[in-house]
Amino acid sequence: MNDEKLNQINEKLLKPYNPKETEGRIYKSWEESGYFNPDKLPERHKEPFTIIMPPPNANGSLHAGHAVFVTIEDLMIRYKRMRGYKTLWLPGADHAGFETQVVYEKKLEKEGRSRFKMERQEIYDEIMAFTLANKKHMENQLRELGASCDWSREKFTLDKDIIETVYATFKKLDKDDLLYRGKRIINWCAKHQTSLSELETNAKDQTDKLYYIKYGPITIATSRPETIFGDTAIAVNPHDKRYSQYIGEEIELGKLSEFIGKSKLKVIADEYVEKDFGTGALKVTPAHDPNDFELGKKHNLETVEVIDKYGKLNEKTGKYAGMKAEEARKVVVQDLEEASLLAKMENFSHAVKVCYKCEKTIEPMIMPQWFVRITPLAKKAIEAVASGEIKFVSKNFEKIFFHWMKNIQDWNISRQIAWGIPIPAKICDNCGEGFVDTEDVIKKCPKCGGAVYKDTDTFDTWFSSGQWPFATLGYPDGKDFKEFYPTNMMETGSDILSFWVARMIMFGLYITGKPPFKTIYLHGLVRDAEKKKMSKSKGNVISPIEMTAKYGTDALRMALIVGNTPGSDMALAEDKIKGYKHFANKLWNITRFTLSAASNFDPSARIDIAEQDKATLLELNSKIEYITKDIEEYRFYMAGEKLYHYIWHNFADIIIEESKKRLAGKDSQDKDSAIWTLLEILKKSVIVLHPFMPFITEEIWSMLPNNNGEKMLIIEKWPNK
């Protein structure tokens, strides 16, 4: 090392560790080295190790959850890279269909605009510009967090080749009879004007009124009197003696006829009806209730739609037409009461489906939509997990996964929003049939010859992101697909197990015949110090980018690793991050001490190692062995804590303290041995700590006299022991 460089190092070490000055420079040097790209790694890196990054939504800043996945995945990638694997961490960005559209609609609202007054293309273009700007922003934030991913392979969910893959899958599903366009009852959000999958609705407990209404001789109980105009039957339990005389008959409705617009209703019997609830009799409104819809199908009932897509009563309801459902309910009840048709009213609590975004009540509606028959795909996914082909790091997620997969229902994949991948299909104007048309060749309805128009719906975002692992790698012919698929690890939040992970498994197996990944690591939610959910409205959000600026990325990363066990939620307090900033500084001072002790020391000289030092190194090696085992077995929280403890309380508190006497002593052989040992421990500590705290370790590495010819730490070999 020349004098100039030594002087630089000394000057740098005299000040406390400065992450701000260091991190950008180090990240740039990594990018320039090319080592993020598996193809540019040195010769020894042969066996692939692949993680496909869960693409963050390109609609805002990164939050603490993103920081967790970056930290854990980067840790695994850096560890495997040092172990000599040909590591690929493929980054991406998600257009996030409905999610982004909702974010953008809020922005429009603030500006006093509305998407319903805009042309389709206009809103699409605006959201595209918004998303691309955010995407760039998001990529820079990933860099700030130290993500050692291969930017040259980055993918966006709206890239042309991704869309082609998605279309090919759509076509294959159609060909295999796993796709249908069905007029089924779907979850409709009147605010967002789109249908939603089962997963995109939440159940909300609430107390409502249960109304008892006289349908001629039978009194029924209902929570939705405003839909009586759509009633096409009354249902009772077949074993209910109270009503057995009416089963199969049409009963006279008396005064109620004026409301319903018909004088009689058929009474059907079905086991679904609970004898003990309400009066044991219910009105059947197949067009506006999922259960009634099923009953209607089973008993061949007519469906009468009385609520439109804005949630208002339609022309079939006479004087109530144009009223919102909730408003109409009050008026109808009042009118029923005046007509002495309301037997009684009582409170009852039940679960209501609401939109997971706006929490408005879901309006069940009958609409033609594209559905995937998912059960056959689910079956294969269950087998892959049951056989151990795909493993969960936390076994309990396996149980949750099975439970969900065994109860899975057909999947509505069409959304009535502009932002997303357009569904490549034609719809007949005349008969309403839909036809998959990825090549855009259908000009007339193949069924009735009627005119067709292009489907205006877009795909559920999870339909496309469910194909992410093989789509990003260039299925079916891409070089990367052949080399890196199946990938090794899927690491993501446990909250999207069913949204995303399950779908990737199903599609991966269906399209490629192989599971998309071998191991699944799910992390929990990051909560605040009181274990409360972070939310902007509560003001308890910890922004990773702010933390990085304040305490350094390495400190943030350590705080996110230690105490974070796979699958359970973690608490994150700012003080914890601060604590690891202190740790970074401690390591910095250890370096200062060691290097100043070694300033006139030639590490390549032959040295007789003292027995005491041999024992110390043996202990270090054994520690590293345990830490390596922890990492291999995904106990990162444990490995991080052990490293912290070793470096601070063994290396600094004991080894360095005890070395002081020897360094001041006159036995030069013993002194050399002590210095050599300090350097050796520092070197190994920095290597093993690198996946956790990449920036400071790379920086220290560059200053070590024993750094193996100044190669970068990022590709340094992991110690064997």
Added chain:
RNA sequence: GGGCGCUUAGCUCAGUGGUAGAGCGUUUCGUUGACAUCGAAAAGGUCAGAAGUUCGAUCCUUCUAGCGCCCACCA
């Protein structure tokens, strides 16, 4: 309603069939040379409750209580 978990030091959490661990916090002491973003020391737990298996249970089994999450079509 069904499923999956959790309950260990003030807080956040590890952990093991053989008389309990970490980090943070608290208290006391310590500052002339790596570091006050520091060092030394200390206090603090009948491991939710009950029963069972065992020579022995915080750990295995059952029950009870509280909490959390996921799923779900009693209107």
